[in-house]
Amino acid sequence: MRRRTFLGALGGLGLTGALAACGTGTTEQVTEPIDENTEAELELAYWDRNQSVTVEALIASFTEQHPGITVTPALTGPTDYWTRLRTQAEGGNLPDVFWMSGLHVQLYASNGMLAPVPDDVDFGVFPQAMTDLYTMDGVRYGIPKDYDTIACWVNQRLVEEAGVTLPDPETWTWExxxxxxxxxxxxxxxxxxxxVTDLNIGGQQNWYNTVAQAGGYIIRDGRSGYAEPDTIRGLEFWSNLVADGVVPHPREIADNPPQTAFMSGLAAIHHTGSWETPALLADYPDPGELVVVPLPRDRERASTIHGLAYVVAANSANLSAASALQRHMTSEEAGRTDAANGTAIPAWAGTAESWHEVKPEWNLSVFTDAAENYAVPYPVSRNTAAWNQLEADLLTPAFAGDVPMAQAAEQLAQQMDELLAAER
Incomplete structure (x- = not known):
């Protein structure tokens, strides 16, 4: 699913102070065992209705093992999830267990809102990039549940109607x-x-990939890379396509989201992530039209990787039970359930094969091949949301052709560096 939809709700650096007042600051590990006699009431929060079938199945198997523990799922729409979470954080009543994004984990962890993961959890079964994403100052705060990468969904019927044959997608270039x-x-x-691709909500599904392919970077060693020539070239990939009429103008995207256009058969290629799979499985009118192909390459092959984790609230009244639920929701069983339902690419090693098979003709292995062979980490800092807002404010006019991309990128780099300096 789209990860960048929720960023605006977190606001700027002012949130840090608000959260700090509620944090416990603990770095103790939760290690007390529970058994079938343990009694507790837990709330589990998540944001994607497409994943409800998996969430509910795993809650059922957990409570079967622990009948004294009641788990209440709390599904919030993606627009409201982070707003609600912020309100709960400020009130000291976060859900016991909840989904966390790599974009926000450092903010919540640095303010003592998250319980460290027990030392005996085996992180060797998860992709290293995902493990690192949820680690801060050597402490692990989240257990990965899934990951996503970026590729091109292709409507083969429209490509044929256009009288075009795609080049070999395994080797195709920007040109x-x-x-x-x-x-x-x-x-x-x-x-x-x-x-179609959504240039209005952030770079995960588009320019983060082309920046890396061009040899540029978004953030490195606490500094912005937006002023680098290679980064600007990766941004201009998209402004040029908009100018050529290949990609819709950002104003058109706002009125007609890429997901809607592609689902309606009104777009030949959707440059986006693996999170689209469950919705396409459920609702696409003619699945036989679709296939997935890799992103084109420039100097490098690159596909942005990100993933979600389950975290535990540091002030949960039932830390041991919450920790056990966190483990269950990220277990091998959970990975196989996720894969079989087609809801996400599971993070647990060796469980993704059945995810490929939910629609073999779509060639979903493109997404896992990218993760294994040429994935680039999602760019984050302690307060990612602050400079994400700058990206939206400064780059959108440049994608639209209203200002030169180099000018916008250099202005973004300067202001982003000021925000990053404030984090240190």
Whole structure:
């Protein structure tokens, strides 16, 4: 699912102080065992209705083993999840167990809101990038549940109607991608868009990938990379496609989201993530039209990787039971359940094969191949949301062609560095 939808709710650095007043600051590990006689009431919060089938199945298997523990799922829509979580944090009543994004973990962990993961959890079964994402100052605060990477979903019918044959997607380059998509746009005319991607909500599904492919970077050693020439070239990949009419103008995207356009058969290529799989499985009118292909390459191959984790509130009244639930929701059983339902790519090693098989003809292995062979980490800092807002404010006009991209990127780098300095 889209990870960047929720960022605006966290606000700027002012949130740090608000959370700090509620944190416990503990770094103790939760190690007390529980058994079938343990009694507790827990709340588990998450944001994606598409994953309810997996969440509910795992809660059922947990309570079967621990009949004295009641787990209440709390599903909040993606727009409201972080707003609600912030309110709960400020009130000292966070859910016992809840989904966490890598974008926010440092903020909550640094303010003592999260319980460290017990030392005896085996992190060797998870991708190292995901383990690192939820570690701060050597302390692990989240257990990975899934991951996602970026690729191109292709409507083969529209490509054929445009009279275009795709180059070999295993080796295609930016140049070939540009030539091909311009030809698709010309062939389809007003009937459909050649490429859709959401340039308004953040870079995970688009420019983070092309920046890395160009040899640039978003953040490194506590400094912004937006002023680097290679980074600017990765940004211009998208502003050029908008100017060529291949990708919709940001104002059009706001009125007609890429997911809606692609689901309606009004876009040939959706440049986005593996999180689209469950919705496409459930609702796409003709699944036989679709296939997944890798992203094009420039100097490098690159696909942004991110993943969610389950975390435990540091002030939970039932830490031991909450820790046990956290483990259960990220267990091998959980991975296999996630995969079988097609809800996400499970983080537990060796459990993704059945996820590939939920729709073999879609070639979903493109996403896991990217994770194994050319994934680049999602860029984060202690208060990622602050400079994410700058990205939206400064880059959107540049993607639209209203200001030169180099000018916008250099301004972003300067202001982003000021925010990063304030984190230190």
């Amino acid at each position: 070939e991608f540009g030539e091909t998509t311009r030809a698709i746009a010309a062939g389809l005319g007003d009937r459909a868009r050649a490429v």
